[in-house]
Amino acid sequence: MLSMDSKNHWRSRQVLSWALYDWANSAFATTVMAGFFPLFFKQYWAADLDTGNSTFLLGSFNAFASLVVVLLAPLLGAIADRGNARKRFLRYFAMMGVVMTGALYLVAAGGWMMALMLYAMAVIGFSCSNIFYDALLPEVARESELDLVSSIGFGLGYLGGGILFAFNVWMTLDPAFFGLADAAEAVKSSFLMVAIWWALFTIPVLLFVPESPATGGSGWLESVRAGVGQLRATFSKLKLLRQTGLFLAAYWLYIDGVDTIIRMAVDYGLSLGFDSNGLIVALLITQFVGFPAAILFGKLGERFGPRQGIFVAIGIYLVIILWAYQMDQVWEFYLLAVAVGLVQGGIQALSRSFYVRLIPRDKPAEFFGFYNMLGKFAAVLGPLMMGMVSLLTGSPRLSMLSVAVLFVAGALLLKQVDEVAGRAQARLLEE
Template sequence: MAAKPYTMGKFALPRTGKGGMTMDKKAVRGWVWYDWANSAFATTMLAAVMPVYYESVAGSGLEGNLAQTYWANTQSIAMLLVAVLSPLAGAAADLSRSKLRFLVAFTILGAVSSSLMAFAGEGDWLFASSLLVLGIVGFSTGNTFYDALLRDGVPEEQRHAVSARGYAYGYAGGGVLLAINLLMILQWEQLGFPSKTAATQLVFATVGVWWLLFALPLFTRWKESRPSEEKGGSMSVLGAAGASFGRLGQSLRSLRRYPELLKYMAAFWFFNDGISTVIVMATIYGAGIGINSDDLILALLLTQFTGLPATLLFGRMVARYGAKRMLSGSLLVYLGIVVLGYFMTSSVHFFALAFLVGLVQGGSQASARSLYARLVPIDRSGEWFGFLALSSKFTSILGPLVFSITGTLTGSSRAAILSVAAFFVIGFALLQLVNFQRGAEQAALVVPEAGSGKGTSGGGGSLHA
């Protein structure tokens, strides 16, 4: 008898996958709700409220465009720490056989850091930067274990549906709390706050509470299996982390067998860094050139609620025009956003640019991932997606760093935002050089592994996600 399906919104999913993996209904729902929970950090702390607060309050004593420069440096330092810590934390989780424990730990780190931001007052830019670094480490490193739980608890053929549901919940959850936060800031007098600053500080506390509260269904319902001891289970954390970096080096060396994949990854590193930089720098840039702070946050709310329907429409257009063409078009839109941002002078301009970001943000990311999937050897897809995730953490340091250096050298935040255009120009140009048909053929080739009589797709062992 076939397994009885259960529904998650519009998705009807069987409890048991083809490989016999049993899926816990309540646990999977908890996994989806976690996206609702931690998206509050991405919207309120990274994109909307905190950048404005950092510019106007925490960095109020800084001269010129130093607040924006320090904000950019904070992002780079945080992502460097994430890039270094992720393999170490992942190795430790593998050794302890509990990804959930590490997710709980990093969630607490991120949520507490967010709530403590309520104590960052005027001129406390160093304290605010320190908390933000800890928050980003908790958020980004925690997502590594969150993604891994999907692989552990959901059959492969059902992961896309569950993942898509989580993505939708993330858009909605981040948007709902941001709307509440905006109401708190705009109506601070009516709500009884002594000042707008006090209302904003409470906003930061709500992020931590929201994150922990809606993470509870996952933390209390997810049950991890306890595999038996394997040979090599005595490997130390540093040894396991070293093995992770070793696989990273192996992947780099094997790239010569996949020239189209190499070209695409180079393009991805550039344009993805450009997109990430726009996300984390747009609001503080707007604040620095005098855009009203309330309008900045409201514009980001527009981006959030434009993003979900726009992403769905983008997916339909991909089916008609192709992923490469749509991704290329979205990069040109981003290039236009950066160039127009250089000339921006009013809140109306910022609203227009926020709307444009909402139109292409989700679709461009989805297209980029699907194109990458076409170019990787199918029996090593987990390894290559892991390689992309780790390498992207390192390269994501560059965008904010270029912004910071340009702003420091020129003394102009407008020149700094214009410098981000280079990432889209280079990424777009490299993308046009990729032949995806040839790349798919290269990924399908069976290449003998050095020192082995066997042949594997692309060489090397299989490391499934």
């Protein structure tokens, strides 16, 4: 028999192993998605294109990647739950992201189409792997621990992503110290380092995090057939889960604003004429502020409830957008980076833990498929909306201001969600 101390030690190792996947893939989210890719795309791969066209292309390929996730996510989640294959699918999509990210190292100057294709495939791998990572949260956390454990994951993600990003920035500032020819080679080497980091820190979640027994057969064909059938059943169940549906609609809107700011912030700063080095410093500020802030939001969720914490974050995001619309100094971008760091991890972590409370406990991957589907469908609209407004008006400021509509609409829907009723509805549908 395990002693109580050894049981707690084992659970702590499971929580840490689970959270380390956030540490692993946040290197991609930070160094590639938010940092170097949009910057390097404009200045190296698409240097011959004008600003409006390059912004439109980047937004369009972000939208394409998100649309693929929209189409795949619900079915993948249903298959994984029926086939007890959450970790298997996590491994597959994580390795897809790793390989495509590493391949960016090979793309030469002017190769904007190849760069966008590899980037889109890496984003698909990143996004789909998160479906199965999120679905493992109930395996490592009791209900009373959901807010804090979810926040620990995002907190470690900010810290890990920030550490590697800071090292990558150092490489670009002093490439000769690392035996590199120039800053361009340093950036390309950073993509390779992200791939290695992502692969290495994926190992603990695959080895030490448990997975509930399958509710269907273990064969792949049988799992697919069962998954398709289960997906049909889930659509029917969602009609009965009114509060869950309301939350998903709210999440669909406000998380679009969050993802759009993450993906398009550097592009926006460049469009305003800010120096690229200053924008990279701002991203680093966001990462290191985000680590303690995500943990703090977890405590806030424990004390006042996750919905109240989400409302606080939405309010701060609206202030950020209004400030960004009128700013003209790079020091303002730094202050906004601090503000984003305070709420970015918190709103993501509390949304995840709030959603866990509103779904049947026996089908987490399937319902997180819908969760990620709506989140990524929102991300189809956000970057595309910014790109189109920029292309049509020639004003990056108006494109940023348009994002506020999504936060306001999301908050209005979230206000209608009744958590107590949502929990009761979800428990009734458990098998």
